Amino acid sequence: MSLLEVKNLHTYFDTKRGLVKAVNGVSFSVDEGRTLGIVGESGSGKSQTAMSILQLFESNQKIYDGEIIFDGEVISKYNENQLRKIRGNDISMIFQEPMTSLNPVFTVEKQISEVLILHQGMTKKEASVKSKEMLEAVKIPNAERVLKSYPHQLSGGMSQRVMIAMALACNPRILIADEPTTALDVIIQAEILKLMNDLKTNFKTSILFITHDLGVISQMADDVIVMYGGKIVEAAPIMSIFKDARHPYTKRLMAAFLKTDINSRKDHDQVAPDLYEAENEVFDFKNFRENGVADSDWHQVADNHFVAVNLLNKENV
Secondary structure, eight states: EEEEEEEEEEEEEETTTTEEEEEEEEEEEOOOOOOEEOOOTTTTSHHHHHHHHEEEEEEETTEEEEEEEETEEEGGGGHHHHHHBBBBTTEEESSSSSHHHSSSOOOHHHHHHHHHHHHHHHHHHHHHHHHHHHHTTTTTTHHHHHHHHOGSSSOOHHHHHHHHHHHHHHHSSSEEEEEETSSOOEEEEHHHHHHHHHHHHHHHOOOEEEEEHHHHHHHHOOOEEEEEEEEEEEEHHHHHHHHHHOOOHHHHHHHHHHHTTTTTOOOOOOOOOTTTTTTSSEEHHHHHHSSSSOOOOOEEEEETEEEEEESGGGGGG
């Protein structure tokens, strides 16, 4: 049984102009000790999918349909008190914006210690010692000084590392990482990714890794889902995505990623790759091609490789 299962999740915002369907029928699962990568452009629903798991919602936002199951429990039905017991303890999250996620009126030590005292039952002194150890684990120099600092006294990269230390403090069973290395330089980024992979290996922690960076995903993920317009358009093991992407949107992402190689030089007369070459007598991508929205049928094209398509003859599939 999967540690986390998301079934037909619909998370909407109720606005003056009507419902905004941020997450529109998303389903996936994460097994113990594995990393699921979620990729897609800004506004594709990646972060809102993650927020839905712990119900970290705005006042006009809620789950309209679907279930979220953690360790056999339907946590999408939990009340606020029940959710507090798993937030930061069983399921932790590294937020995308550390400068706004850290409380500006409390020191770093106070904020990390609070998690340890609340969820681990530590004394104030024990929590202080553990807090310093966590800062050192994420390669923060002069951890003693940083513990006594306030968020506004830290750089963006330093704040991000504090957020990561806080998320890892209780050795969570699931770590949700929403663009966790965005503000970090490449050396620190590599160290943080290694730290997260070590956590997965040593504690069998499952990771939900959200990013637009396919290079990072290639280092971190076992499986990948590609989101577009609040829906999943392709899901597959990591190697299948890189070697045999089928959906035109996934191919577009791959093409954009490969173009970042500054050493590549293409002939100007070279014909652009056909994004729709996977279409055949069984399926096409008519809805995506004509209307820019994900097709409604979910079709298996290889082992554990699924694509959102328009089936041409559903009776024979």
